[in-house]
Amino acid sequence: MIVTRFAPSPNGSLHLGHAYAAIVAHDLARQRDGAFRLRIEDIDAGRSRPELINEFLDELAWLGLRWDGELVLQSTRLDAYRAAGERLKEMGLLYPCTCTRAEIAAAATRTGPDGPLYPGTCRRRPPSDEGQAAWRLDMSRATALAGSLTWFDEIAGEQVADPARFGDVVLLRKEAPASYHLAATLDDAADGITLVTRGIDLFAASHLHRLLQALLGLPVPRWHHHPLLLDDHGRKLAKRRGTTGLSALRLAGEDGPGLADSLRSGRFGTGIRLSEGLDWLP
Missing domain, CATH: 3.40.50.620 (HUPs)
Known part of the structure; x- marks a missing residue:
C-alpha cells in the first residue's frame, strides 16, 4: 500500500x-x-x-x-535519533566538529546543496570539547562502505546516488538532537x-x-x-x-x-x- x-x-x-x-x-x-x-x-x-x-x-x-x-x-x-547517531559512531562514520559557521565559510573552497562545503578541518585533528561539538559524517568512509546506490523518482526516473556532493555533512547538531x-x-x-x-x-x-x-x-x-x-x-x-x-x-x-x-x-x-x-x- x-x-x-x-x-x-x-x-x-x-x-x-x-x-x-x-x-x-x-x-x-x-x-x-x-x-x-x-x-x-x-x-x-x-x-x-x-x-x-x-x-x-x-x-x-x-x-x-x-x-x-x-x-x-x-x-x-x-531517543531514536540518538540511537542512530550512536550506531553511526560505533561504525566509525561520525566525527566531532567544533568549527563555527564563520570558520567554515572562510575555509571552504566549494559550495554544496546546504551551503559552503566543509573542508574537513576537524576530521584531521582531535576535538577540544566533544560536548560542544556537532557530529559530521565521514563521507568518504560512508560511501565506500555503502557502495553504489540508486533511487527512483516518479518524475525524474532512476537516479544514481551522489551523496558526496554534500561533503562531510552534519548529522547530529549542537543546537538540536539531529539534522533534518x-x-x-x-x-x-x-x-x-x-x-x-x-x-x-x-x-x-x-x-x-x-x-x-x-x-x-x-x-x-x-x-x-x-x-x-x-x-x-x-x-x-x-x-x-x-x-x-x-x-x-x-x-x-x-x-x-x-x-x-x-x-x-x-x-x-x-x-x-x-x-x-x-x-x-x-
Missing part, C-alpha cells in the same frame, strides 16, 4: 506553497487507495512554536484534507512511508537520504519531487517575503476546498507560478 506524508515545521504559518505540497501528498495517496500521514517536525526548540500546531491542523481540515492515523510529533523520537537529513530519513522509515513527496528544492537531499538508508539498514521508498510555487521574482514562496499565510485566508472567510481545487487546477493567483522540471534549484 502506498503511504505518503506531509511534514511541516512549526516555525511559521503555512502558506500556499505548503498547501500545494500537502495536496500533492494527499491526492497521490487517495488516487492509489493509500494512506496520508501527518508529521510535525518540531525538534528545533529555538525556532518551533507549539501554538502553530493546532493552526496547522485547522488549515488542513479547512482545505478539505484528511490524514490517516495519529498525528506524529518529531519531538517524541529523540537524519531525522527525516529515520521518521519516514518509522512511519512506513513508501512514497516521499516533497518540493524539487529538496531533490539533492534524496541522494544523501539514500546513503543514510543504506548505512542504517532502512527500507527504501520511492520519491516524488514536485514543482514549487514561485513568486513573480522566481523565488519559492516564503512567509518572510510577505507571502500571505493560509490562516489569514481562512479567517477572511475564503472557501478552503475551493482554494484547494484552484491549486489542483493550476490557478495559483496573481504573481504566482509553478516551477518547471528540475531546472529550478535554490
